[in-house]
Amino acid sequence: MADVTDLLAAVGDLLDPDRWRAGDRRDRAQLVIVGGLVLAFSLIALTFILNSSLYTENVESRATLPVADDAREYHATLDAEFGTVIERSNDEDYGSQSAVETAVEDRATEIDRLVAAQFIEERGAFVDADVGSATVDEGFVVKQETVRPFTDTSGIGDWRVVRSSERVRAIQFTVDEGDLPEEGDGNPFTVDVEETGALPDRWTAELTEDSDRVLLSVEQEDGTTYTCRSTTEAARVDLSGGFLYSLDPATGEVLDVTDCGYRFAPDVDGPYRIDFTNGDEASGTWTMTVENAGGGLFGVVNCDQTFGGLAAPPGVDCGGAGGDQPYTVDAVYALETTVTYETTEIDYRTTLRVAPDEPETVA
Template sequence: MADVSVGPPDRDRLFGADGARGADRAQLLLVAGLVMAVSLVTLVVLLNATIYSENVATRGIESADGEALEVRATAVDGTGELIDATNRAAPDSHDDAAAEVRDGVTDLDGELSRSYAERGGVARVELSSVRNGSRITGTIAGNGSVDPNAATLATDVSRTRGFALDVDPGSLNETDSAGAVDDAFHVDLDNSTGGSHQLYVYTNETDGNVTVAVGEDGSVPTARCAVPPDGRDRVTVDLTGQRLGDRPCPGIWPTALAPPDDAYNVTLANADAADGEVTATVRPVSEDAVTSNPDLTATPAVYEATIALRYRTAELRFETAVRVAPGEPDA
């Protein structure tokens, strides 16, 4: 009778001669794959955490910087408005002007403190110092009692701000850049060591536009900007603010005088070639009253003030000193 029993399986037939080593390699590949997968997941998690932390930190810095700049701008604008309002009131003396500004800054400090306390901040602004000056006002064409071709606005000046002319376009002489030297109203800025600078205002004889031109040492000037009169009674020429009417007019204030190396004199030349008003705030070298044409009015004024500003929150500490001189040309 035949033997039909089944014996144990043949290991070599099932796995081959190297079966053990093949199984080990498969297990190692499986483990290595799992390790790489876990590593990649960990790397992604860490990268996302880093990006999130950086974004949060950056937002915090920008927010804090913006808040500090807001406090600074509020204090500077408030102090500037206070200085100009004090000067427009024509105080009797420099001491009165300084006292008015000091009291005003104290009031501004109280307003800032209350405003930012509601937002969780502590704000403080104090007046550190003031510099005396003179505010000069008057009519352009009304200076003929001395010399219409050289009406002195101010002498021995170290800085000028808020220098503006409100001119009647119909009163300006019609000319071109070549004829402006002799025919046009202009402001002469005479620097004893740096030559002289002329700022001409006239009606262009070609197109009828109100034109501002700049010259050096009496040379033929270069037109910088122009606006049509459009039937307006007045056009404002902001010399230190470098604007004509509602348009920017860069380059009309000499860079050499912002700030200057030494003192200069300001003269209204050909003053009978324009009707209008002139306003300027100047800082004389002596810090006393300036010499000006008798037909113009010069009153004691605060030219500039320096304020100490502090602002603190749970995340921010900000301290700075700021010089405030509204309407002064950029250096």
């Protein structure tokens, strides 16, 4: 420390006006040298201070990372569990919007209780999902559970399934290559997703058979195309998710999964409509979940209510089976609630929106 004091005293002496005279080159040289030394000492001290600060912040960050990971795990757990609750409740065809919403809320409340108990015991965290104040987006599940042509209830192959909706998710087809038109014959089964306004953008998907395999072809609005082929004779096509599942034709077991690489209707803004073309050329089962934005559905059996002028025709059993026709049931499209994760180290609060298998472009 004495060396630093001496150095500062020398600097003060050199800065004395009485010593600064024109022509005194030696003193000027000394001033330059000492000034350089002072600058060097200053930089060293600043570097030490900054390194100490960065070290402290890094240690604190490392200390909170596990806690932040726990909060994210809680969020992801609820997302997955609530998604399962929604899908299982929708599958049970409760018969009314209020009934399916009550089922979802009751099950979600029980899931929240069980997950909270687990995190309190294992992590010492207070966690909560405010299911009682959750917002529910109403919707329909449209499905065809019997293997038959992809036509409407009158057997028409070119028809509009969804007239107008802002959001559609979980669009899936289960098909066998022998029930699809041959690639290149000019009559592919086509699904068009198209905006409802003037000069609409359109997204198109085709299902055909090619060399005893299921072939999915997708064309984006900008002309970009994607093709995806099954490795077996049967497939489940997750059209909105962009995956093709190759199935064992005998058991339906998933044997292979292919990421087809496309995004669902990225340039198509809602509200949009969904049309089937050449539905009489292909057969299988299918399902989709549609947000109820008041647009309505054409050509399907509506088992729960009269909607858009449609109702269950005579002789069709809508007690959960829908006969051999495509039909709709009331459903929960999405659930939105506030989730909280609190410990002595973190206070995490956010909005959780659960819409299973919803494409990124409509989330």
